[in-house]
Amino acid sequence: MIELRQLRYFLALAEHLHFGNAAASLHLAQPSLSRQISGLEQAMGCELVQRNSRSVSLTAAGRELQRNGAQLMAAFDSAIRASQAVARGERGELRIAFTSMVAWTGFPKLIKGFSEAYPDIDLSLHELMPAELEQSVAGGLNDICLSFRQAGHEALQYRPLHTEKLCIALPADHPLARRRNLSLGDLRDEPFILTPRNTAPALYDSIMGQCQAAGFDPQVRMYTQLQGTIVNLVAEGLGVSIVPSAMSRSNLQGIRFHALADSPQIEFGISWHPHNGNPCLASFLELLGLAAR
Secondary structure (H helix, E strand, O other), X not given: OOOHHHHHHHHHHHHHOOHHXXXXXXXXXXXXXXXXXXXXXXXXXXXXXXXXXXXXXXXXXXXXXXXXXXXXXXXXXXXXXXXHHHHOOOOEEEEEEEXXXXXXXXXXXXXXXXXXXXXXXXXXXXXXXXXXXXXXXXXXXXXXXXXXXXXXXXXXXXXXXXXXXXXXXXEOOOOOOOOOOOXXXXXXXXXXXXXXXXXXXXXXXXXXXXXXXXXXXXXXXXXXXXHHHHHHXXXXXOOEEEEEHHHHHXXXXXXXXXXXOOOOEEEEEEEEOOOOOOHXXXXXXXXXXXXXX
16 A cells, blocks of 8 residues: 555655755665565555666656646645645534625624634635524534524524614604604504514513503504515604614615614624534634633
């Protein structure tokens, strides 16, 4: 059987064409190198070098092995380096699940920063319904998810990343849209468009709490899971809503946003499985200051 080290020894001899110099470059004794080359020739069943007292030259078979062997060793070395980079979390794939709303937070800058720090890691981004995010991580379909704070999947770890205030969203042509001092109580008779509680409990409870503090229970006309869908429906005049302030950065036509006085902070964060063995996840968490090597 031909050994990889025999090929390395042969390539050194083919480069130097001198047993003494080749042996020195390999930190071997010259007789040991000579035995290894002879063993390689015996295993291959052909002569690779021609020897005399003055010089060493390659046979036609030796020149062919030099060409192909050099490519083989380069590929092997590249494979080793790539595998080591994967083990260090510098190369590979990271699968990130997120809900559409986070696109209007610092999420794009976070992704850009990670891509610049780890250019050899391929990012696979999956936009999911909020209710699906944690399950996709717990089930191994994604490595991490970014979302509103949930009740928490018991198998996952969670860390907060960002907070947002809430704001009022109105159709641009709504009679209240141009009012400067708009209060939440002004919306008591308006049809609301909201995210259902089972999708984002913390967000739903905050909105309900704010409305009740203003003296009314919102009249919900329709429920939908995505904040992007909510603001589009509001822009079409189908109702009003209370949404995270990040949505005001969507630059959507046909809608106006008003700050909500005394708004609570809505939390967004990252969830991951502590037994996920993807080294790229460790790199991502380390960049966020959430984990150390």
